[in-house]
Amino acid sequence: MIVKALKDILGTERDVSGPGWNSRRLLLASDGMGFSLTDTIIKSGTMLELEYTHHLEACYCIEGKGQIRRADEEVWHVLEPFTVYALDQHDRHVVQAIETDMRLVCVFNPPLSGREVHRKDGSYAPSDA
Template identity: 75%
Template sequence: MIVTALKDIIGTERDVSGPGWQSRRLLLASDRMGFSMTDTIIRLGMTLELEYKHHLEACYCIEGSGEIKKAGSNEWHPLEPFSLYALNQNDRHEVRAIDNDMRLICVFNPALSGQEQHRPDGSYAPPDP
């Protein structure tokens, strides 16, 4: 059984950030669950362009508001508390926070190791076998 609290992760190696975002890694590959889960904040006014070529991702908004669109599209979809988006085709996408910071609970499959860094194209490297 794994029991953890966000307060136990903040300020540790599982609390990572980059330009416009902060991700608290609640579950990682080392937890052997087959997926990972993060508590992620996208900062107000930031637009992130991402493409997880080697991971499927689903995000559930729990605070704030934002928008998401598939890269190359002009159609923004609203995100607000209790809405979900799933990148079921490794979709290149843009996501942005509007009005205030947006907080998401994100699930990745395969699981993240916790050491990933966004590459210039917005993706993570393939997971180690």
């Protein structure tokens, strides 16, 4: 059994941040679950264009408000508490926190190793890199 508290991850190597975001990695590849689980904050006003070419991701909004769209479309989808989005086609997407910070619980498959940060193209490196 694995039991982890967010308070014990804050400020450790599992607490990773970049411009406008902070990802607290609760479960990683080293935990042996076959997926990773993060508690992620996107800061208010931050707009990120991302594309996880080597990972599938699903995010569940638990706080705040934001929006998401495919990078090649103009239709925005509202993100608010109890809304999920899944990038099941490695979708290049734009996600934005509006009005307040947005908090997401995110699952990645394959699992993250822990220190990933977004590369220039918005992706993470392959898990075996």
